[in-house]
Amino acid sequence: MSTVTRSAAPGLGARLRGSRLLWPVLALVALIAANAVANPSFLSLRMQDGALYGSLVDILKNGAPTLLIALGMTLVIATRGIDLSVGAVVAIAAAVACTSIAGADDPGSLGAALTGMGLALALCLVLGLWNGFLVSILGIQPIIATLVLMTAGRGIAMLVTDGQIITVNNDPFREVGAGFLLLPVSIIIAVAALVVVALVTRRTALGLLIESVGINPEASRLAGLRARTIIWTVYVFAALCAGVAGLMISSNVSAADANNAGLWIEMDAILAVVIGGSSLAGGRYSLAGTLIGALIIQTLTTTVYSMGIAPEVTLVFKALVVIAVCLLQAPKVREALGRRRSGARASGSPTGTGATGDSVSADTTDPTDTTQPDAVAPGTQTTTPTDADSTAGDADAKQKVAQS
């Protein structure tokens, strides 16, 4: 059955099957389809005052901060790190921006909005430098290094707002999170950031360098890479992304709540990255996967809301998704599936497996193996990595899951 399409020249079907994005995309489509069945108006879009409205646009708008943070998190995770402090940075950015705007001479002016946002982003830059310093210079484990800011960050945000919820009334500032330019401004910002990062990392060697640092920082350094600088940069970038997301979140509600702004968003961001197929062990990442992952999470959340279940119960679904995805990624599981697959092949279906000749080795998580396609031609990589060898193995392994 499937052998026919795969032995043919790499058509769309084969390429899709070879992509590690296949399952996330299918999950997203299934979620949207389920919603459309349950609520026929789910897919409908309408124009009003030059802006699109509808459930899908809502998902995009609400998912923009998560997407942006997940974007920064993707690069951090690609260097085998993690940034737990993004939620706290969101709260700090929101607090600084709103306090500054509320305290300006003319709280409704464009100047006040720009000053507030500029201050917030400058502070986020400093926070990112701080995280990067702890990880790359002092060599502290990323989880722990960012835990410091995660613990202290909300305290700092509360200190800035004096423990109050600061409300602002500033139209230019409102545009960032609640504005529309045909599509929500927030999603335009998030996607623009995604595209820029995709171009910079995949059209230059930077993405390859980040991955090589993730595989082995010491070897990268010996090979002449400035591993420290790269690691430092990704933490600064992650903090800046979190800062912009914080501006979006506070702008959307025209208020800064130091306690609740960005609460648990680091978990959502990590989840989006993991669903998107980036390895938590570093050295392999997919920006398109992160986009899909963030959309899945937001759609899941929206679905739970629209089903009338208490919003908090979403956490249970997320927990089950995390475990399922992680188990599918686990080396042990891959190995077991790979062994079964090679056994099945030996028992007689020799056709059509040319692309996955080294089936077992492709399934173990030898990082050099999985990134080899990137190493061969980093320039040809676009945001959708459809590298043949390793991922064909992945998809194949997952097919086995589906069949069994």
Add this chain to the structure above:
Amino acid sequence: MSTSTSTPSPAPASALTPHGAPSARAGHPASSRLARSRRVLPVIATFVLFVLLFGVGSLRYEGFTSGQVVANLFIDNAFLIVLAVGMTFVILTGGIDLSVGAVVALSTMVAAACLRAGLPAPVVILLVLLVGSTLGTVMGLIIQRFELQPFIVTLAGMFLARGLCFVIGVESISIKDPFFRSLATGTIELGGGVVITWSVVIALVVVAVAAWVLHRTRFGRTIYAIGGSESSATLMGLPVARVKVAAYAISGLCASVAGLLFSLYMLSGYGLHGVGMELDAIASVVIGGTLLSGGVGWVVGSVLGVLVLGVIQTLISFEGTLSSWWTKIAIGSLLLVFIVMQRLFMRRGA
């Protein structure tokens, strides 16, 4: 053992050998004494910090030096002590457990809901302990069997436990059971007008049992060995898989005990109880001198860590500003200081 490092990278934990296996270092008395003092130093530093903070309090505020203030440190932090003890087991193996705060919330919720449904108190207590230890065991099994990162698995556990709280109910449920109420309000006179609650007694029993298990049993030595080097422990024929799962089970059990103590403290069950409590527990363990890379640390250190956090909170409440955010900033800064200190010790040790 202490001198040979098989791993190419400067493996810090291998230089600092597991505490509780002194015979292995018999050949190097001088270096072992040095290594030992280096390991004790963080705990001493924590103790000195505690005394200093307390001293500042007694100089600044009248009535700070009373025995009741010290007793209150234990009363207000009994649940955190139990939580930190469980976390010590996990961190000593080189892992981390992010789910404990959520398990505390789940325990209060299960207890409150079951009591409201009319179940007898002993059954409820058993049920809560069962829930916590089951959750811990399952997470441990997933971590061990599939070699997933403890961080991500316990993060999922955290989501799950919090979500389950809200499945039970989104409102706060108050506890009216007479047994729980009498246990919560009952006090023990220590003499000199100082009183403690039963929670303190339970917490101290947990500490004593944990200290005995960690420092005096084969199981405890295996925990330290895993934290020192998991592959070495496996090669030595130690039951690594079983002990590692058990560490997470113990953490889950401790979290449910802490949840019961917290339900006594609050006399209610609520899904938003204990948000961020896992960070307090981790901070206490780290401030108590336990190395995050595993293999080095003491239960007593974790208790001292909790007391330091408690003193900071007391200082702030005596100051009367009631700005709880300073507590968070102080905890974060202390965490940083101790992590950097650990890092320096590890470098010199390696």
